[in-house]
Amino acid sequence: xxxxxxxxxxxxxxxxxxxxxxxxxxxxxxxxxxxxxxxxxxxxxxxxxxxxxxxxxxxxxxxxxxxxxxxxxxxxxxxxxxxxxxxxxxxxxxxxxxxxxxxxxxxxxxxxxxxxxxxxxxxxxxxxxxxxxxxxxxxxxxxxxxxxxxxxxxxxxxxxxxxxxxxxxxxxxxxxxxxxxxxxxxxxxxxxxxxxxxxxxxxxxxxxxxxxxxxxxxxxxxxxxxxxxxxxxxxxxxxxxxxxxxxxxxxxxxxxxxxxxxxxxxxxxxxxx
Amino acid sequence: xxxxxxxxxxxxxxxxxxxxxxxxxxxxxxxxxxxxxxxxxxxxxxxxxxxxxxxxxxxxxxxxxxxxxxxxxxxxxxxxxxxxxxxxxxxxxxxxxxxxxxxxxxxxxxxxxxxxxxxxxxxxxxxxxxxxxxxxxxxxxxxxxxxxxxxxxxxxxxxxxxxxxxxxxxxxxxxxxxxxxxxxxxxxxxxxxxxxxxxxxxxxxxxxxxxxxxxxxxxxxxxxxxxxxxxxxxxxxxxxxxxxxxxxxxxxxxxxxxxxxxxxxxxxxxxxxxxxxxxxxxxxxxxxxxxxxxxxxxxxxxxxxxxxxxxxxxxxxxxxxxxxxxxxxxxxxxxxxxxxxxxxxxxxxxxxxxxxxxxxxxxxxxxxxxxxxxxxxxxxxxxxxxxxxxxxxxxxxxxxxxxxxxxxxxxxxxxxxxxxxxxxxxxxxxxx
Numbered sequence: 001x002x003x004x005x006x007x008x009x010x011x012x013x014x015x016x017x018x019x020x021x022x023x024x025x026x027x028x029x030x031x032x033x034x035x036x037x038x039x040x041x042x043x044x045x046x047x048x049x050x051x052x053x054x055x056x057x058x059x060x061x062x063x064x065x066x067x068x069x070x071x072x073x074x075x076x077x078x079x080x081x082x083x084x085x086x087x088x089x090x091x092x093x094x095x096x097x098x099x100x101x102x103x104x105x106x107x108x109x110x111x112x113x114x115x116x117x118x119x120x121x122x123x124x125x126x127x128x129x130x131x132x133x134x135x136x137x138x139x140x141x142x143x144x145x146x147x148x149x150x151x152x153x154x155x156x157x158x159x160x161x162x163x164x165x166x167x168x169x170x171x172x173x174x175x176x177x178x179x180x181x182x183x184x185x186x187x188x189x190x191x192x193x194x195x196x197x198x199x200x201x202x203x204x205x206x207x208x209x210x211x212x213x214x215x216x217x218x219x220x221x222x223x224x225x226x227x228x229x230x231x232x233x234x235x236x237x238x239x240x241x242x243x244x245x246x247x248x249x250x251x252x253x254x255x256x257x258x259x260x261x262x263x264x265x266x267x268x269x270x271x272x273x
Numbered sequence: 274x275x276x277x278x279x280x281x282x283x284x285x286x287x288x289x290x291x292x293x294x295x296x297x298x299x300x301x302x303x304x305x306x307x308x309x310x311x312x313x314x315x316x317x318x319x320x321x322x323x324x325x326x327x328x329x330x331x332x333x334x335x336x337x338x339x340x341x342x343x344x345x346x347x348x349x350x351x352x353x354x355x356x357x358x359x360x361x362x363x364x365x366x367x368x369x370x371x372x373x374x375x376x377x378x379x380x381x382x383x384x385x386x387x388x389x390x391x392x393x394x395x396x397x398x399x400x401x402x403x404x405x406x407x408x409x410x411x412x413x414x415x416x417x418x419x420x421x422x423x424x425x426x427x428x429x430x431x432x433x434x435x436x437x438x439x440x441x442x443x444x445x446x447x448x449x450x451x452x453x454x455x456x457x458x459x460x461x462x463x464x465x466x467x468x469x470x471x472x473x474x475x476x477x478x479x480x481x482x483x484x485x486x487x488x489x490x491x492x493x494x495x496x497x498x499x500x501x502x503x504x505x506x507x508x509x510x511x512x513x514x515x516x517x518x519x520x521x522x523x524x525x526x527x528x529x530x531x532x533x534x535x536x537x538x539x540x541x542x543x544x545x546x547x548x549x550x551x552x553x554x555x556x557x558x559x560x561x562x563x564x565x566x567x568x569x570x571x572x573x574x575x576x577x578x579x580x581x582x583x584x585x586x587x588x589x590x591x592x593x594x595x596x597x598x599x600x601x602x603x604x605x606x607x608x609x610x611x612x613x614x615x616x617x618x619x620x621x622x623x624x625x626x627x628x629x630x631x632x633x634x635x636x637x638x639x640x641x642x643x644x645x646x647x648x649x650x651x652x653x654x655x656x657x658x659x660x661x662x663x664x665x666x667x668x669x670x671x672x673x674x675x676x677x678x679x680x681x682x683x684x685x686x687x688x689x690x691x692x693x694x695x696x697x698x699x700x701x702x703x704x705x
Contacts (some may be wrong), residue, residue: 038507039498044523079498082507084524108470108547109497109506113464136507171509222504222520223512223539230508 017262021200026242028094029075033131033241034123035090035234036116037061037083039103042076048220054095059087060127061101064119066112071102071122079105085221086135086234092219093199093238096245100127104136113138113148116181117155124164130244132159133237134168135230137179153184160187165244165252167191169229169236175208182229185209189240189256193232202236204263212236212259281404282325283397285311286318286345287333287361292384296331299390303577305401315345322352328404329397333363333416346376358405359396361388379403409581446584448487450552454577455485458570460538460554464530466493466502467550467585495526502551511574513538513566531555538566540574542582550585552578 005013020026042059049056061074076082087099102119104111116134123129141147159166166188171179174192182190190209193216196202202214218224218231240255250258283300287293293311300309310325312318315336321327330349332342340680346358359380380396388551431521463485470478478497482490496502504525505512514520514537521527531537542550552574556562566574664672 020557038503041499041524047523077498078524080503080507081499082504085504105507107472107498109468109503109549110543110546220522221526222501222517222525223514224520226512226514228508228512271540 004045007166008090017265018256020246021239021242026094027245028097028238028241029092029245030248031094031097031131031241031244032100032127032129033090033094033097033133033237034100034102034119034127035083035087035130036102036104036119036123036132036134037086038080038105039074039078039083040087040099040101041078041081041084042101044084045091046157048088049091049095050087056091057098059099059101061103062101062119062122063103063106064115064122065106065108066115069118071108071119074101074103078149079103079107080109081221082135082230085218085224086133086230088220089218089223089231089234090133090238090241092236094241094245097131097238097241100129104215111136112153113143116120117151120155120159120166123187124162126158129164130248131165131167131237131240132183133234134166135233136225137169137171138182139171140178140183143180149180152181156181156184157187160252163249163251165237165240165255167233167240169233170210172229174210174229178208181207185211187252189252189259191229191233191236193227193229194225200239200242200264202259202263203267204241204260211256212263214239278551279308281305281307281401281408283307283309283329283331284318284321284327284349285309285331286313286315286336286342287331288313288336289333292333292361296393297669299393300397303397305394305397306532307401315348318345319348319352322349326353326558328353328408329354329400330356330358331397332358332360334360343376343378346378350377355407357400359400377572408699421639445487447483448485449487450577450581450584451487454552454554454573457573458538458554458566459557459559459564460566460570461556461558463552463554464490464528465550465552465581466500467544468497468502470547482528490530493528495528499526501525501527501531501537501539501553502541504548505541505551505553506543506549509541511538511540511571511578513571515565536565538570540571542576542578542585544585545584548585550581552581605613 001134040059040061045059046056048259059074059076062071063074063079064071082099083103083105086212087101089146090097090099095124100123102123104119116136120132123132145154156166166181168182168184168188168190169179170182170190171177172193174182181188184190190211191212192205192207192210194203194205194213195217196215199215202212204211205213214232214235216229216232216235218228224231236259243258244250283305285293285300287294287296290313293313297309297311300307307329308325310321312321318330327349330346332345334342336342340358341357342362346356349356349358357377357379359382360378361382361384379400382393382396403563432553447465451465454460454463465483466480467481467483468478480493480497480502482493484490493500501514501517515535516538517527517531517534527655531553536555538554538557540552540554542552544550554566554570554574557566606670659671659674662674
């Protein structure tokens with residue numbers, strides 16, 4: 001005769017990934033997410049989500065460039081469609097999160113490491129974002145300057161110590177190619193692409209310095225259906241926003257632990273036997 | 274030819290030979306570093322002035338035979354308007370100082386009052402001290418004016434000739450690149466988009482599109498920020514899309530050549546800061562029909578993009594160097610603009626051809642350059658003809674000339690098209 005389950009076992013059964021992620025409060029409400037990318041076409045997303053019966057918070061933002069210390073005001077437009085696709089993924093997963101568009105490409109269509117660092121600091125200091133999504137990176141061979149690499153690392157570490165979760169896309173050819181900032185994995189969430197059954201699916205999959213894999217297909221815009229780390233990172237950022245909306249004070253390492261736990265719990269349930 | 278700064282020339286004019294000889298000896302022995310000329314009368318003085326530029330004239334007030342020094346000075350000023358004079362007179366107190374000063378008389382020496390070597394040379398030195406800086410300045414101005422005149426003539430000629438003799442046959446390079454890509458990937462068509470952005474330019478964004486045959490297409494209408502190419506650049510690697518029309522939305526617009534496609538592969542190239550290019554391939558055709566571009570196609574496109582970057586960089590480097598040279602010469606020309614205005618003669622200068630030695634060097638340089646579609650000599654003659662046309666008849670005449678050229682091209686195109694259709698055995702008017 002077996003012992004009846006104790007209260008902890010009972011709690012453990014209640015605390016499942018699905019219950020957590022599908023909790024009615026897990027909408028991203030109260031969570032500020034910065035999209036450091038090529039800008040966001042605000043009206044497109046507003047229309048899409050209003051049409052779907054899920055109005056979103058007004059998207060704010062700024063345009064960053066290497067020749068100005070202060071960013072230019074956000075005019076509601078993208079510099080390229082990439083950023084809008086990324087923002088759409090975050091909102092598809094956590095529709096009530098408040099988005100901030102940090103356009104680091106601008107009309108020149110090029111981005112420098114210093115500009116990314118400036119945008120990251122702005123997201124922390126001015127917008128007080130809890131999550132920063134970076135669906136961009138510089139491959140290792142193009143970021144040979146140790147000083148620049150260090151500056152980027154320091155900015156990422158600063159985010160970690162200020163409880164800001166940075167989610168960064170790995171290189172699409174990972175692990176054959178490393179890219180920064182994703183390769184700074186411990187203080188941030190580094191994300192590879194994978195094919196999953198749904199947008200809330202992801203997996204802990206340590207490969208080189210990259211720890212997680214998330215759903216790699218987007219929903220809106222050109223190349224969105226292409227499997228890419230650019231679309232995987234905002235899926236995990238959206239998942240983190242859902243969790244943060246229920247527990248806003250979570251630290252990055254706590255978030256990483258929860259994501260790890262969710263992934264392992266799902267694995268156990270799918271294991272044979 | 275611009276004047277070379279040499280020693281000053283002093284002309285002594287006196288009808289009394291002993292006086293003249295004395296003055297000559299004093300000047301020769303003083304170590305002034307000047308050339309000394311002497312004349313006994315006005316006529317021989319003018320002959321000397323016609324042969325040499327006289328800077329300082331030492332003139333006898335009364336030259337005899339009814340001539341006076343002041344009249345001679347007026348005549349000498351026709352040869353050099355900046356001439357100054359010292360008048361030697363026996364009655365200086367009777368001179369008309371105001372008129373004389375106006376005409377260039379800067380000092381008087383009185384034959385009847387203590388005219389010795391020291392007083393004479395003191396007066397000469399005082400004038401030379403004034404003449405020398407002014408003379409140097411004049412020489413610089415003359416040189417600059419000559420430089421400016423030469424550059425004004427040569428710069429547009431070099432620019433036109435450079436434009437006609439494209440240093441890189443870009444269309445041919447693009448065509449070869451696409452021939453390779455279409456064959457290896459099975460794509461049915463392709464386009465190369467080149468986009469440059471310069472915030473200081475108007476408009477800041479310029480986009481050009483080239484067909485797979487290397488021909489320039491009408492300028493793309495979609496802003497880069499809402500284009501397929503813009504997304505490809507953000508993704509930084511070759512990306513595939515099926516049925517682009519379905520992806521078009523408020524955030525994305527399609528160019529005409531991207532519409533009604535089954536599949537699209539876009540490979541970005543970062544050529545230089547502010548300069549991007551994107552290779553787009555359309556409609557992959559496999560052995561069993563239409564297919565989506567695969568991983569192998571993506572890798573091929575990436576390799577082709579790497580090659581394309583080098584081709585475009587080379588073209589850009591050529592043009593950048595050329596542009597920098599034109600800009601530098603243009604800036605030098607601009608810097609001398611105030612001088613040109615100050616020196617502008619009241620009557621228009623007669624039109625002269627550009628310096629022959631410059632033309633010869635230009636022709637040699639063009640001939641040794643990369644292969645050109647236009648003969649070097651023809652390019653220069655055409656550029657020079659257009660320049661002359663602009664100088665003589667203004668920009669309207671150049672526009673008329675352009676219309677004639679375009680009309681000729683249309684006529685020849687039509688002739689050629691008709692000929693080809695016939696050669697291919699197609700009925701007249703049929704489209705290939």
